[in-house]
Amino acid sequence: QGQLVQSGADVKKPGASVKVSCKASGYTFVSDDINWVRQAPGQGLEWMGWMNPNNGNTGYAQNFRGRITLTRDLSINTAYMELSSLTSQDTAVYYCAKSGEQGFDIWGQGTLVTVSS
Amino acid sequence: SFELTQPPSVSVSPGQTARISCSGERLAVQFVYWYQQKAGQAPEVVIYKDDKRPPGILERFSGSSSGTKATLTISAVQAEDEADYYCQSSDSSGTWVFGGGTKLTVL
Numbered sequence: 437q438g439q440l441v442q443s444g445a446d447v448k449k450p451g452a453s454v455k456v457s458c459k460a461s462g463y464t465f466v467s468d469d470i471n472w473v474r475q476a477p478g479q480g481l482e483w484m485g486w487m488n489p490n491n492g493n494t495g496y497a498q499n500f501r502g503r504i505t506l507t508r509d510l511s512i513n514t515a516y517m518e519l520s521s522l523t524s525q526d527t528a529v530y531y532c533a534k535s536g537e538q539g540f541d542i543w544g545q546g547t548l549v550t551v552s553s
Numbered sequence: 554s555f556e557l558t559q560p561p562s563v564s565v566s567p568g569q570t571a572r573i574s575c576s577g578e579r580l581a582v583q584f585v586y587w588y589q590q591k592a593g594q595a596p597e598v599v600i601y602k603d604d605k606r607p608p609g610i611l612e613r614f615s616g617s618s619s620g621t622k623a624t625l626t627i628s629a630v631q632a633e634d635e636a637d638y639y640c641q642s643s644d645s646s647g648t649w650v651f652g653g654g655t656k657l658t659v660l
Binding site (some may be wrong): 471473480481482483486495497498531533535537538539540541543544545546 | 554586590595596597601602607637641647648649650651652654
């Protein structure tokens with residue numbers, strides 16, 4: 437079945453960067469892409485980008501290009517999302533999600549990132 | 554990039570059928586996926602590749618797609634179905650897009 441467990445909530449100042457981790461278990465980490473999706477308070481889902489854990493290839497949504505970096509550490513089956521130049525508009529819950537045949541079939545629990553001075 | 558358009562809200566009484574639409578040009582050539590998100594929880598896929606149900610998803614949930622419009626149908630709606638529903642699709646470059654979401658209210 438598999439599981440994705442994300443790092444805990446974080447508070448950042450405007451202009452800073454945040455790095456969220458997503459640890460996979462219960463399935464073969466390199467078999468499927470890991471995606472990142474965010475949800476601002478009271479808003480809808482926004483796809484941010486994908487990463488192929490097998491080869492490290494990535495693709496980013498237009499809105500985040502230049503500010504987002506997706507990486508992974510195969511030794512600990514963990515994916516990372518780093519977002520830079522944060523503003524208050526980046527305050528949101530950030531999710532990682534595995535994409536397979538059945539769509540985004542496994543989701544992390546979400547990580548609340550608050551950007552505040 | 555492309556867009557997917559959903560109605561902001563749908564309301565039905567218990568036992569009735571709820572239909573949630575999703576429109577977008579890419580739906581004519583790409584699959585649509587549907588997600589249910591209950592308050593305070595991560596989304597969960599309820600329909601994939603237009604009309605397929607993942608294991609564990611009730612038969613009351615069904616999907617269809619024709620041309621540039623897809624529909625999620627929930628039969629015999631129950632109070633527990635109250636949630637936000639999102640459609641999702643992709644383009645040929647691997648970009649994913651979500652619809653704006655539809656809040657289903659069970660009256």
